[in-house]
Amino acid sequence: VQLVESGGALVQPGGSLRLSCEGSGFTFSGYRMSWFRQAPGKEREWVATITPAGGGTYYEDSVKGRFIIARDNGKNTVYLQMNSLKPEDTAVYYCKTETYWGQGTQVTVSS
Numbered sequence: 522v523q524l525v526e527s528g529g530a531l532v533q534p535g536g537s538l539r540l541s542c543e544g545s546g547f548t549f550s551g552y553r554m555s556w557f558r559q560a561p562g563k564e565r566e567w568v569a570t571i572t573p574a575g576g577g578t579y580y581e582d583s584v585k586g587r588f589i590i591a592r593d594n595g596k597n598t599v600y601l602q603m604n605s606l607k608p609e610d611t612a613v614y615y616c617k618t619e620t621y622w623g624q625g626t627q628v629t630v631s632s
Contacts, residue, residue: 522546522621529614529626532606536630540601542616542623550574550594552619556601558612558628565615571599583609606630 528540542554551573559565569590570579578590589602599616606628613625 524616524621524623526616526623526626529628531629533632534606534608534630536606537604540614540626542599544597549597554592554599555617557615557617560612
């Protein structure tokens, strides 16, 4: 199993960013996919989850209405569209399925 995140960058407050996570080595369409994040000096926290077919999405309260999780099973990819970004969204973002994690991608929100 391999999960590879991409799309992290430096962005100004109020800006947008889309993260991608491509999975391989497993039947992508059969598994829930989640995004987590870890800010400096803090524990890793759950951000969002999407069900295998994409019909169900769940969000941590602080990102509701700003972030959107989506997936393209044909491309074995899960996305996290992040809008109205705040400095407190600064973190390394990871995708996860079952017990498998990606390597993370850095998102920095700063002016």
